[in-house]
Amino acid sequence: MGLAWHGMSAARYVRSRRAALAGVGAPDHSGRMTYIDTTAQLALPAVQTRLLVGGAWRDAASGRTFAVEDPGNGDELAQVADASVADGVAALDAAVAAQAGWAATPPRERGEILRRAFDLVVERQDELATIMTLEMGKSLAESRAEITYAAEFFRWFAEEAVRISGRFSAAPGGGSRLLTMKQPVGPCLFVTPWNFPLAMGTRKIGPAIAAGCTMVVKPASATPLSMYALGEILAEAGLPDGVLNIVTTRSSGDVTGALLADPRLRKVSFTGSTEIGRSIVEQSAANLLRVSMELGGNAPFLVFEDADLDKAVDGAMLAKMRNVGEACTAANRFHVHASVADEFAARLADRMSDLTVGHGTADGTDVGPLVDDATREKVEDLVADAVRHGGEVVTGGERVDGPGHYYRPTVIKGVSRDARILREEVFGPVAPIATFDDEDEAIRAANDTEYGLAAYVFTRDLDRALRVAERLEVGMVGLNAGVVSNPAAPFGGVKASGFGREGGAEGIEEYLETKYVAIAVPTD
Numbered sequence: 325m326g327l328a329w330h331g332m333s334a335a336r337y338v339r340s341r342r343a344a345l346a347g348v349g350a351p352d353h354s355g356r357m358t359y360i361d362t363t364a365q366l367a368l369p370a371v372q373t374r375l376l377v378g379g380a381w382r383d384a385a386s387g388r389t390f391a392v393e394d395p396g397n398g399d400e401l402a403q404v405a406d407a408s409v410a411d412g413v414a415a416l417d418a419a420v421a422a423q424a425g426w427a428a429t430p431p432r433e434r435g436e437i438l439r440r441a442f443d444l445v446v447e448r449q450d451e452l453a454t455i456m457t458l459e460m461g462k463s464l465a466e467s468r469a470e471i472t473y474a475a476e477f478f479r480w481f482a483e484e485a486v487r488i489s490g491r492f493s494a495a496p497g498g499g500s501r502l503l504t505m506k507q508p509v510g511p512c513l514f515v516t517p518w519n520f521p522l523a524m525g526t527r528k529i530g531p532a533i534a535a536g537c538t539m540v541v542k543p544a545s546a547t548p549l550s551m552y553a554l555g556e557i558l559a560e561a562g563l564p565d566g567v568l569n570i571v572t573t574r575s576s577g578d579v580t581g582a583l584l585a586d587p588r589l590r591k592v593s594f595t596g597s598t599e600i601g602r603s604i605v606e607q608s609a610a611n612l613l614r615v616s617m618e619l620g621g622n623a624p625f626l627v628f629e630d631a632d633l634d635k636a637v638d639g640a641m642l643a644k645m646r647n648v649g650e651a652c653t654a655a656n657r658f659h660v661h662a663s664v665a666d667e668f669a670a671r672l673a674d675r676m677s678d679l680t681v682g683h684g685t686a687d688g689t690d691v692g693p694l695v696d697d698a699t700r701e702k703v704e705d706l707v708a709d710a711v712r713h714g715g716e717v718v719t720g721g722e723r724v725d726g727p728g729h730y731y732r733p734t735v736i737k738g739v740s741r742d743a744r745i746l747r748e749e750v751f752g753p754v755a756p757i758a759t760f761d762d763e764d765e766a767i768r769a770a771n772d773t774e775y776g777l778a779a780y781v782f783t784r785d786l787d788r789a790l791r792v793a794e795r796l797e798v799g800m801v802g803l804n805a806g807v808v809s810n811p812a813a814p815f816g817g818v819k820a821s822g823f824g825r826e827g828g829a830e831g832i833e834e835y836l837e838t839k840y841v842a843i844a845v846p847t848d
């Protein structure tokens with residue numbers, strides 16, 4: 325059975341969209357994006373998604389909706405309920421009402437729900453990939469990879485649900501015993517981003533379900549459809565009403581502000597920009613909420629003179645081009661030993677210029693559009709600034725004309741340390757390369773940022789690898805590896821990249837409180 329889309333079959337929706345989109349935004353090697361007007365064939369069903377509150381789908385109290393657009397050609401994909409503050413509070417009411425019952429549900433039952441949801445996500449990978457590609461642009465291959473990643477959080481936390489434990493010990497002085505237990509923190513608010521619309525949801529929802537927490541999820545307004553599809557799957561997997569509530573809104577600040585001010589909320593987890601993260605942390609102080617923040621990055625990619633350059637270029641392609649560069653873990657700047665920098669730049673440019681830019685659903689597309697024009701304009705500004713600061717564009721360096729927000733995969737070498745592109749998060753397919761002469765200089769350059777999420781190190785010298793990994797001010801290091809993300813590993817950053825860890829054995833701890841009971845034991 326396919327996803328049911330509030331009475332209409334999402335499979336039918338996806339099929340009709342897929343047929344309609346065949347040929348739209350086909351890549352054209354002359355440099356333009358050809359848009360084949362398929363309006364006559366589109367015949368889009370008026371997909372309207374609603375809010376999920378207490379297990380029921382309902383309209384926003386305001387009756388308002390907003391449009392979700394395909395970043396690959398600007399087509400409207402759906403109208404989505406635009407929740408008001410009252411809708412947000414109703415969702416929290418539902419989460420609060422479900423909390424006690426859910427916390428009392430046997431861990432095995434919570435794990436089994438997650439396991440069934442894992443199976444369903446895997447089974448529906450193609451449908452989900454089409455929805456995701458349409459709403460955020462990346463190629464279908466990228467969307468499928470994200471869906472596998474997303475599903476694995478459910479499988480991982482299905483296994484963690486039954487391993488929550490405490491301890492029992494004797495007080496050193498005698499006279500009492502100490503019983504330490506773990507309990508769910510309570511109702512949570514999750515604010516998820518558009519760049520990984522499903523995985524950033526499952527990375528929070530999975531451990532919350534495993535730990536026995538209820539939740540309100542507010543997905544990014546650009547990408548609500550993947551989250552709705554996930555809500556349908558979790559309901560089908562047997563998640564009780566009210567445990568997961570989904571609220572889409574364009575008034576994010578108002579709705580999340582009201583929830584953060586509500587003393588019934590006990591935790592907030594946010595993935596997104598450092599700027600918004602700071603504001604959420606400030607607001608969460610009033611009720612002293614448990615907080616997890618997964619914020620911006622500015623990952624350095626270090627290539628030492630002894631690195632295997634083939635592996636370094638493979639790693640660079642992954643670290644830079646995964647998700648079209650729209651990832652907080654993306655290699656943002658390349659610091660390469662001066663003796664190998666030209667060779668590295670030439671090899672990377674060869675690989676980048678081979679990539680096919682096109683609509684995410686078109687056959688052969690490697691690189692889809694950026695999510696919106698503001699993102700593309702920022703990329704253009706950063707490239708222009710890098711060139712003003714002496715950078716030489718080796719490949720790319722321009723937008724693709726035509727509908728959609730496309731930008732060519734770009735390599736710039738000789739970027740000087742004062743260029744903005746080495747300090748600001750690019751969130752696009754641009755690899756700026758700067759050089760260093762020795763290890764200390766490489767580390768100084770890598771740490772010269774307010775961010776501290778991920779870093780990548782390429783070297784064949786094990787001593788150096790460990791030394792450098794220890795000195796880098798980041799939460800995650802890829803050692804001769806271009807991807808650090810793994811559901812079994814603790815994902816998270818330091819400095820302005822936030823705090824808290826998602827995934828791994830640490831992931832579930834974010835959703836658990838520790839309580840201890842002192843038990844008097846008569847001594848005679």
Ligand SMILES: O=CCCC(=O)O
Binds near residue numbers: 519520
């Ligand atoms: O963009 C943030 C998350 C990226 C990831 O989980 O790999």
